[in-house]
Amino acid sequence: MQKLYSKREPIKPYAFIRLHNEIKTVDIALKSVLPALKGGVIGFHSCSDGTKEYILEFCKKYPQFIPVEYPYDVIPSGDKRYMNNDFDINSRLDSYYNFIWDKLPKDEWIIKIDGDHIWNIEALESLCRLPIRKTDCIILSRINLHCDNGKCYIHRKYPIMEGGDSWILYNHNVRFLFNRGWNDGHFFAYERLPLPRKERKKILGICSNWNFPVVKNRRDDFKKDDGVLLKD
Template sequence: MKFFEKLLKSIKKRTDLYYFYYKYYDFFNKNQEIKLYAFLRAYNEKQTIKMSLETMLQGGVINGILGYHLNEQKSDDGTSKILKKFAENNNGFKDILYPYHVIPAHDNRYENNTNANLRLDTYYNYILNHIPKNEWFIKIDGDHLYNPIALNMAIKQITNSYDVIYLPYINIHYKNNKLFFIKDGFRIGDDNWIVKYINGVKFIFDSKINVKK
């Protein structure tokens, strides 16, 4: 946890350093203002989710749906309590409990005729349906830390209803007070994006993607 606190301070420091650059960019960028909703689905992410939500707020995302599910014993590691408290303290957010436990991605149980209520796509769409139609949303993950400057600037890139903003990210691993950068960990577009919630936008189950042979 100390590492994440240091990393958050570093992000704040960079935010201060680039303040004038940001204001310069903001002055000349005249794209439409949008009301962006966070779209978060969480499970057992107690160690990182507070930092993730804090950096998200700093990036200008002040509305959202915070979805979560429990295990078969109707419990979790405390993530649900964190989300409930966050929603209580931030009026633009609402926490939503999905009423079923969910089978993780790449689980071999997806090879069989899995109960649709236990699938990831059903869970994701259940949470997505709580976002108002024709509003923009950003996929937020509970184990990601966001650069507030980059996030705020990404929001301002939107020019029309059919834009999709892909957000790059770097996979890192922290263990035994050491920080590891995952090989080939720089990614763009496959897991972080901003899109408008219009008719036809939904998650679709694909067994070829979700099943690990």
């Protein structure tokens, strides 16, 4: 089966990218995935660390990418402000995602790209050989890492993630929804992309990228007990 897929020409998807104050990782993240992409849309909002300026320059250099500035502040997932009903619906994550998604070409393959992931391009191109039918949905897994004072740690509890929030899929009848509520005493609020089994066939592939979530300014709360030190 591997030999069969290895002979297939990989698809070249468009990228669905959303960025917010990710100047520390955005350059290496975008350049690591660039050879596998046909183009894409880079959405951003409320940037104050140079991310906006970087995006605009990047899109000038690579005109196959379109910069889209979202004109509202966005409330991050899990934020307690979602507990109330008096927030602006434009500040909701699904509103932001759908605004950016609507700028992507219809009936094309799309890959969800984050600004704090570094890609193994050979692994990604292998995954891009997997889609055969328009109902195929390639679930992208990642390794969670953090570098601190010259040392690299892998997340102790969640070393490898394949939660279904990163994927390659065909852009037909796609719309993000919003979920919020309580589970075992913990409040949750996040955007969600429905992937009905009858409409999408999920395919799990090889791990293709490294995620550095703690590098983001708003997540700078790394604790060494959360990670396992990687040795040479």
